[in-house]
Every structure is written in structure tokens, then in C-alpha cells.
Amino acid sequence: MNRRRPILACGIAAAAAVAAATQPAAARPAPAASVRLLSLNDFHGNLEPPAGSSGTAIDEHGAAVPAGGAAYVATHLKRLANRDTLRVAQGDMIGASPLISAAYHDEPSVEFLGNVGVTASAVGNHEFDEGHRELQRIQHGGCHPVDGCTPAGTWRGAKFDYLAANVVKESTARPVLKPWTIRRINGVRVGFIGVVTRTTPTIVSADGIKGLTFQDEVDAADRAARELKRRGVRSMVLLVHEGDQVQSGQRPDACGVVPGAGTRIAKDAHPEIDMVLAGHTHQQYVCSVTDPAGRPRLYSSGSSFGRVITQIDFRVDRRSGDVVRSSMKGDNHVVTRDVPADPATERFVRTWKDRVAEVANRPIGTITADLTRAPSPAGETALGDVIADAQLASMREHGAQVALMNPGGVRTDLVYKASGSEGDGVVTYGEAFAVQPFSNVMGVVSLTGAQLDALLEQQWTGSGEKILQPSASLRFTIDRTRAVGDRVSGITVDGRPVDPAAAYKVAANNFLLGGGDGFTTFTEGTDPVLGPIDLDAFVAYFGANSPIAPPALDRISGR
Incomplete structure (x- = not known):
């Protein structure tokens, strides 16, 4: 009897293996890929740590702590990243900037964002402060047509894609910049769509956007989502430069939004869109809304001036390519200054500060x-x-x-x-x-x-x-x-x-x-x-x- 037990055990194991092999695919756990997003919004060229009330953030304990500054953003991004991380942004990364950046038409800030790995950003209204032709120069490269090259030499263009699905040329009805882009991470594809508040024409100079139409954010996002789906992309993120207000003193991961333009977009956008990362209102929140198909959708925003980094973790079904909605988790991290400043970024900021000091x-x-x-x-x-x-x-x-x-x-x-x-x-x-x-x-x-x-x-x-x-x-x-x-x-x-x-x-x-x-x-x-x-x-x-x-x-x- 003792000699036959191993044979019997092997037979049982083989039968189990056959049963597993013949089990319907739907009954087995789907293989999933982990993805992490780290996002910034409304940076406004704050390479140096912002001062006064603009330089503090409410942390998880409800305390106002010093926050922001490019060298600290870089440190926190490195600490939060893993090998499956993409970095994105939700607009107003430039414009209304301190002199260290603005004196050089915000090329220093765009270079910094590329250096820390931002791969895509929605345009914000402030990206149009110097007009859409200047924004295209920032995207594609070349020296300023009036002021020429900066001390750094010929501008080579942003290392990331600016996305503007709802900003079209009146003459052609075509987007002035890319409406969407696709990134591959951990063996899966993720599509990013960018839109800016449709109120942009009322808050920027008319001359700079002459010949452009700012369409409804939801309509444009839906068109982009349908196109991404046609291309076989099922994991989609909407980067939107629009948002909502919150009660004063709200902690970073609370969801005390006053429903407004941001909530409308987050709830009404195409059901294929899995999450909505917002900006514009300079508020911090992490929320869940219901999409048009009745499924939960993450909706978040990360303050302003580089004071908060939003972390989104989720899994993607490798077979379907879609986000597992139940896996989505958002976390707003305050960019505290109690960590070592990133040395390379510190040197970078000091270089530009020295260049602008005589004027400033x-x-x-x-x-x-x-x-x-x-x-x-x-x-x-x-x-x-x-x-x-x-x-x-x-x-x-x-x-x-x-x-x-x-x-x-x-x-x-x-x-x-x-x-x-x-x-x-x-x-x-x-x-x-x-x-x-x-x-x-x-x-x-x-x-x-x-x-x-x-x-x-x-x-x-x-x-x-x-x-x-x-x-x-x-x-x-x-x-x-x-x-x-x-x-x-x-x-x-x-x-x-x-x-x-x-x-x-x-x-x-x-x-x-x-x-x-x-x-x-x-x-x-x-x-x-x-x-x-x-x-x-x-x-x-x-x-x-x-x-x-x-x-x-x-x-x-x-x-």
C-alpha cells in the first residue's frame, strides 16, 4: 500500500491539472498588469518653492505644512515611482509664472517637466497666455520669434505631448494639438485624452486664440474615446483642465467637492473613460463618480504650484485591455520639504535663478x-x-x-x-x-x-x-x-x-x-x-x- 501512494497522488494531481486546463477561461482569475500614474496640475512655473499661503498645503492630519518647489517635486516623484509608472499633467503647467520661468517664456519649466518624466499633459487656459502659436513653439521647438534663444540655446521642444481634443481651428475643424496619445506600460496600452475648460475664451486674451474654437469638453472627450476604442485601446484616462471647488481646509484625499463644471465632465464623459484627472481650480480632492454606464469612475485633482502629487494605482486586464475599475485607488501626496531636495533639479533651478537675477x-x-x-x-x-x-x-x-x-x-x-x-x-x-x-x-x-x-x-x-x-x-x-x-x-x-x-x-x-x-x-x-x-x-x-x-x-x- 505504501508503494502505491505516490502513484495515486500523481494520478490525482494529473486529474486536477486536466480539470484546470478544461475549465472555462471566465472562471479563472484574469491576468492583470499593474499601472501607476503620478500627476501634477497647475504648476504655473513654480520652479522655486512658492512663498506665503501659496507655499503651504493641508496635509493628511489637517495641518498647513510648507510644500512645493521643483527640487522637492522631483524627490517625491522618484520616491513614489515604480517600474510601472507613467507621469502626466492636467494643464496650467506654464503661464502666470514667476520671473525665473516667465522671463524665458517658460522654457525652463517645460524642460523641468520633461526631465522628471512627464509624458502627456492637457493644455490649460494659461498655456494660451502668449497665444496658440507660441504654445506650438513650446511643443515643437525653435527660438522665440522676438526675444530669440535663451542662454540655454535653441529650444528643442517639450519632451511630452500637449493634448487638446476640444481646441480646434475654425478653418479646418481639426485640433490645434494632438487630441490624445497612447502609452505602453507593463505590457498594456493606456490612452490619454486632454481637454481644457471651454470657458478659456473668456479668461485669456482674444488675440492669442483668434481662429480657434473651444468645444464642449465632454463632446470632444467622447470623440477621442471612440477613436481610441477603434484603435483597440480600452484603458483610458481623461486629463481635463477643469474642476470643482471644495471647502476651505480640506485634507488631500477628501471628496468634499461642490459639484460644478468638473463633476459634470467626470460623470458625463464616455463610459470607456476609466478615470478623470482634473485641475484648474487649484483644489485637492479624490472622489468617485458614476459614469453613464453606471460604473464607478475615479475623479481627482492635486492642488497647484507643485504642492501635491496625485498617485493613481490600478490594474489592467491583459486579455481585454480594460481597467479593472474595482482596483482603482487614488492618493494625494503633499510635496513636503522635509525630504532631501533632488540635487540635479536644485542645480538646474539655481542656474536659471542666476541667469535672471540681474533683471529680477x-x-x-x-x-x-x-x-x-x-x-x-x-x-x-x-x-x-x-x-x-x-x-x-x-x-x-x-x-x-x-x-x-x-x-x-x-x-x-x-x-x-x-x-x-x-x-x-x-x-x-x-x-x-x-x-x-x-x-x-x-x-x-x-x-x-x-x-x-x-x-x-x-x-x-x-x-x-x-x-x-x-x-x-x-x-x-x-x-x-x-x-x-x-x-x-x-x-x-x-x-x-x-x-x-x-x-x-x-x-x-x-x-x-x-x-x-x-x-x-x-x-x-x-x-x-x-x-x-x-x-x-x-x-x-x-x-x-x-x-x-x-x-x-x-x-x-x-x-
């Missing part, structure tokens, strides 16, 4: 106290007032009587305390640039008094309010208790009540003059005349009027 450190004037964006109850700010005064001064020779500044164009405060060796109260060119980084062109148009009133009524929309910052020559009263469209009264120019039928010369940057931020009444203006770059006007004003004290916040009254 040049004093332009002085202030007697902080000029901030802190609003009065009516929404007026000291720094906004000073900018409006500078813009009016720059356009006086063209007949300007008043000037208006959009609040979103004022990017940071001017602080009295010295940031370096320049001394307290000294404002440098680099600090001025940080306040107004867009290089918008100043202009003046004629509006009737009635149109000026209509323009000021456009400070309120269904999505909130944007209080225009007025020059000292303009005053008005607001009453938020009244209906939208009837909140402004008591408008005066140079102390005299506005005549609805009279013409007034109104100065503003070309973003506003093109109807930006929903101020479409500007486009009804006549006799347009262009002037200097807004930053040049700001610098000249400091040179002529220093020291500058914070003005009294009494130009806008009311509640």
Missing part, C-alpha cells in the same frame, strides 16, 4: 507699507487701486479718464519687509513681475455712461462676483441686496455724475478689453487705442511716484 533684483521704487489684495467690505483692494492708477497714468496721453483692473490679474501682494538684500520698502522688478506676470497690453476705448454702468453691473454673474479695481478718478456704490443687474449706482468720473449719453475714455488691459472674465461690454467700446505692456506701466508709475502709500479704500462704497 533691479529696484523700481518704494512703498511705505504692505500693498495687499485684502478686500474692503465692498471688494476694493489697496494693490488693485495702485495698479489701476498706474494704468490710468500710462494711458492719459491717449485720453483715458478712468481705468479698471480685473482682480484675478493681481497675482500676489507687495510686502514692505525685504525679501532679500534690497532693503525694507524697496520694490524690485521681480516682485512687480510677480504681481502682474501676464504681459497684457494696455488700451483705451470709448464707452457711453450707460455702457460704463452696464459694465460695472457685470461684476456679478451666476458663479460669483469679480469686483473691478478702479482708478482714483472713478467712484461708485454697490448694493449686493439688490438684484443682479441693478446693484451699481452713484457713478462719478472726476467727481461729476456720469451722463448716460456722454462718452468716456476707459483704460484697461487687453484681456478685459477683449471681454475677459465676462466683461463683454468692453467689446462694445469704440475708438480703441493700444499702449504699453501693463507691467511696464506699473514699473513707470513706481519710478514717478515713489514712495507709494496704501490708498484709502473709499473708491467703492456700499455693501
Whole structure:
């Protein structure tokens, strides 16, 4: 009996093997490939660690900790990556950037992103700040047509694909950049689709996007998904430069979003799309939504300025090529500065900082106290007032009587305390640039008094309010208790009540003059005349009027 047991055992094992071989494929566990995505959004050229409130993030414990900076982004990316990792981005990686990047048309930031392995990025609205032709140069290479090559030499183009499925040329209806791209990782294919907020024409200068149409994000994503499916790609990621707001102080992996444009896209996009990585609103969240087929879909966003890296882990069925939805897991990691800075990136940033230092450190004037964006109850700010005064001064020779500044164009405060060796109260060119980084062109148009009133009524929309910052020559009263469209009264120019039928010369940057931020009444203006770059006007004003004290916040009254 003992001698026959091995034979019997072998027979049983063989029978089991035959049974396994004849078992239907559906009954056996499907072979799966592991994939990890690491993503960034809204980097805005912050190669150096951002300062102030822009340089902190709420961590998993609810504490505000120092975060961001390219050298720390690089370290965290290396620590989070494995051999099955792809790195992607969701737009606004450039534009509205600090001088270290913007002085060279953001080539340093795009080079950094390529160096850390970003393989694809949706375009953001700020990628169009210098126009779509400049964006194509950033993608494909070549030196700037006006400023020429940087100290690094001829620009060779981005090492990653910018994706813009919903941005098409009016003349051909074809995308201005690639709508999608495919990457192979761990033996499987993953398709990436990129779209940008369809509101882009209202938040960038009209001249830079002339001839382009920004289509509905969902419609464009669906077209791209169908094309990827036709090519046999079943694992799909939507990179979208649009998102939602959250409650202040939210921890990185919470999902306390206020459903808006981002949620609409995340829920309505084609069911073949497995996850939606978002941006634009500078918020952090990790959510699950239901797609049109009733299946769960991951939806996330990773703050801004390089303060958070989003990690997405999932498995792909090797037979079907589709993502196993139940395997998806998202995790937002704060880019803390308690780790060693990546040495190569540190050297890279220092090189560009040294190159721009001479320009950045040049004093332009002085202030007697902080000029901030802190609003009065009516929404007026000291720094906004000073900018409006500078813009009016720059356009006086063209007949300007008043000037208006959009609040979103004022990017940071001017602080009295010295940031370096320049001394307290000294404002440098680099600090001025940080306040107004867009290089918008100043202009003046004629509006009737009635149109000026209509323009000021456009400070309120269904999505909130944007209080225009007025020059000292303009005053008005607001009453938020009244209906939208009837909140402004008591408008005066140079102390005299506005005549609805009279013409007034109104100065503003070309973003506003093109109807930006929903101020479409500007486009009804006549006799347009262009002037200097807004930053040049700001610098000249400091040179002529220093020291500058914070003005009294009494130009806008009311509640």
C-alpha cells in the first residue's frame, strides 16, 4: 500500500491539472498588469518653492505644512515611482509664472517637466497666455520669434505631448494639438485624452486664440474615446483642465467637492473613460463618480504650484485591455520639504535663478507699507487701486479718464519687509513681475455712461462676483441686496455724475478689453487705442511716484 501512494497522488494531481486546463477561461482569475500614474496640475512655473499661503498645503492630519518647489517635486516623484509608472499633467503647467520661468517664456519649466518624466499633459487656459502659436513653439521647438534663444540655446521642444481634443481651428475643424496619445506600460496600452475648460475664451486674451474654437469638453472627450476604442485601446484616462471647488481646509484625499463644471465632465464623459484627472481650480480632492454606464469612475485633482502629487494605482486586464475599475485607488501626496531636495533639479533651478537675477533684483521704487489684495467690505483692494492708477497714468496721453483692473490679474501682494538684500520698502522688478506676470497690453476705448454702468453691473454673474479695481478718478456704490443687474449706482468720473449719453475714455488691459472674465461690454467700446505692456506701466508709475502709500479704500462704497 505504501508503494502505491505516490502513484495515486500523481494520478490525482494529473486529474486536477486536466480539470484546470478544461475549465472555462471566465472562471479563472484574469491576468492583470499593474499601472501607476503620478500627476501634477497647475504648476504655473513654480520652479522655486512658492512663498506665503501659496507655499503651504493641508496635509493628511489637517495641518498647513510648507510644500512645493521643483527640487522637492522631483524627490517625491522618484520616491513614489515604480517600474510601472507613467507621469502626466492636467494643464496650467506654464503661464502666470514667476520671473525665473516667465522671463524665458517658460522654457525652463517645460524642460523641468520633461526631465522628471512627464509624458502627456492637457493644455490649460494659461498655456494660451502668449497665444496658440507660441504654445506650438513650446511643443515643437525653435527660438522665440522676438526675444530669440535663451542662454540655454535653441529650444528643442517639450519632451511630452500637449493634448487638446476640444481646441480646434475654425478653418479646418481639426485640433490645434494632438487630441490624445497612447502609452505602453507593463505590457498594456493606456490612452490619454486632454481637454481644457471651454470657458478659456473668456479668461485669456482674444488675440492669442483668434481662429480657434473651444468645444464642449465632454463632446470632444467622447470623440477621442471612440477613436481610441477603434484603435483597440480600452484603458483610458481623461486629463481635463477643469474642476470643482471644495471647502476651505480640506485634507488631500477628501471628496468634499461642490459639484460644478468638473463633476459634470467626470460623470458625463464616455463610459470607456476609466478615470478623470482634473485641475484648474487649484483644489485637492479624490472622489468617485458614476459614469453613464453606471460604473464607478475615479475623479481627482492635486492642488497647484507643485504642492501635491496625485498617485493613481490600478490594474489592467491583459486579455481585454480594460481597467479593472474595482482596483482603482487614488492618493494625494503633499510635496513636503522635509525630504532631501533632488540635487540635479536644485542645480538646474539655481542656474536659471542666476541667469535672471540681474533683471529680477533691479529696484523700481518704494512703498511705505504692505500693498495687499485684502478686500474692503465692498471688494476694493489697496494693490488693485495702485495698479489701476498706474494704468490710468500710462494711458492719459491717449485720453483715458478712468481705468479698471480685473482682480484675478493681481497675482500676489507687495510686502514692505525685504525679501532679500534690497532693503525694507524697496520694490524690485521681480516682485512687480510677480504681481502682474501676464504681459497684457494696455488700451483705451470709448464707452457711453450707460455702457460704463452696464459694465460695472457685470461684476456679478451666476458663479460669483469679480469686483473691478478702479482708478482714483472713478467712484461708485454697490448694493449686493439688490438684484443682479441693478446693484451699481452713484457713478462719478472726476467727481461729476456720469451722463448716460456722454462718452468716456476707459483704460484697461487687453484681456478685459477683449471681454475677459465676462466683461463683454468692453467689446462694445469704440475708438480703441493700444499702449504699453501693463507691467511696464506699473514699473513707470513706481519710478514717478515713489514712495507709494496704501490708498484709502473709499473708491467703492456700499455693501
